[in-house]
Amino acid sequence: MITTTGLTKVYQSRDREVTALDGVDLHVREGEVYGVIGQSGAGKSSLIRCVNLLERPTSGTVTVAGQDLTALAGRGRRAGAELRRARTRIGMVFQHFNLLDSRTVLDNVELPLEILGVSGQARTRKAKELLDLVGLAEKAKSYPGQLSGGQKQRVGIARALAGDPQVLLSDEATSALDPETTRSILQLLRDLNQQLGLTVLLITHEMDVVKTVCDSAALMQRGRIVESGTVGELLATPGSELAHELFPVGGTASGPDRTVVDVTFHGESASRPVISQLSRTYNIDISILGAAMDTVGGKQIGRMRIELPGRFEENVVPIGFLREQGLQAEVVDGDPAPKTPAGAPAATAGPAGTTAVPEQTAPPVKEAAK
Known part of the structure; x- marks a missing residue:
């Protein structure tokens, strides 16, 4: 028009x-x-x-x-x-x-x-x-x-x-x-x-x-x-400035051996307990550093900043699980940029302070839990 x-x-x-x-x-x-x-x-x-x-x-x-x-x-x-x-x-x-x-x-x-x-x-x-x-x-x-x-x-x-x-x-x-x-x-x-x-x-x-x-x-x-x-x-776009402005979240890692991830919820994923499922599936403690939720066009949409124990390389599978559930996940960089695990696809650059996690499918839950 x-x-x-x-x-x-x-x-x-x-x-x-x-x-x-x-x-x-x-x-x-x-x-x-x-x-x-x-x-x-x-x-x-x-x-x-x-x-x-x-x-x-x-x-x-x-x-x-x-x-x-x-x-x-x-x-x-x-x-x-x-x-x-x-x-x-x-x-x-x-x-x-x-x-x-x-x-x-x-x-x-x-x-x-x-x-x-x-x-x-x-x-x-x-x-x-x-x-x-x-x-x-x-x-x-x-x-x-x-x-x-x-x-x-x-x-x-x-x-x-x-x-x-x-x-x-x-x-x-x-x-x-x-x-x-x-x-x-x-x-x-x-x-x-x-x-x-x-x-x-x-x-x-x-x-x-x-x-x-x-x-x-x-x-x-x-x-x-x-x-x-x-x-x-x-x-749903990795590194979107407008998404960060619409749903601002804050919080920094509590220590050097931690991975901070910004998670975007929209569509059906916003109503499912994905974070608690992640914690139970991989038996990890997850800290919520900040969250912003709202209704856009009649649908619940939001962003959450979470902290996972361990460095980026140790959390590729849990982050892949989040993506498999239909969520957008961006890793917030520390001072040194996280290294891409051997054999994994390269991540795409987001705005300063974030790295978009490469497309990845988490392994079946039974295998991951072993």
Whole structure:
């Protein structure tokens, strides 16, 4: 539904250039909620404003619903009209609501319909339907100054839906709201995604937003996307920075002859007593150094940092058992990097401090227990 290819945005700042986007490739599938997360200055807002061409990209292409929007830009009046028509299929929700204080709630929602030339009765009927959809039918005659922050954002969402868009863009829509209101707005976005078949692209710096509502996510740093995929895929990817941010765990080895392992639970494995099975099967004492569990997309997902007795070489089989149970296991390095046992596949490098354990099947339990 949304695809950017080689997207670059360079701003001129006095005597120097600032690169906000540096060759961004992004693909958002139809009907999904996709989150782009990153710290301030990562390029998130520039990205979402380039998707609907509120900001014109320096280079690269933006395609929405099969239409190349960048091909409609900068070619005279007729092309401008085509771009405006294309934008009606893209709704946008802003961080600071952008409501007109002099107009009632109903009038604010009617505004884009006025611009589209919809007749008075038709636009009023449509605006009332949208206010009912976002739970604010009783506030139609109120003014923005009489509303709470969450109510203002609901009006902004209703207004963004006025043109019956296929895509809804959300630029930090919950960052100015308290946690409880944030949860209600995120639930509304998910409901609209499911009821209307909307594709939602949201920008955020809050990890809880990704955990609560997103099907897929991308991590941006310094104008580039460094990781992307479904939330499940990212959690199962060895060395994923986003997985570590979503479910942070801490704790260090209690001694030099210990192996610390980060274990990721998702899917059916999250509800099974795998750690206790590991302890009983191999008759080893396991220490839990830290854990973080949550529900993502209706499924329990989490990470746990455990400590096994003995060095890495002595724990290849127990760690293989964890992987056989459908868990992702990453060994946290000590000062010297653990050596790969003779004859075992080489491990793949993760971020600093971790090593992804090579694919390995544990031997049958009866043999392992001998």
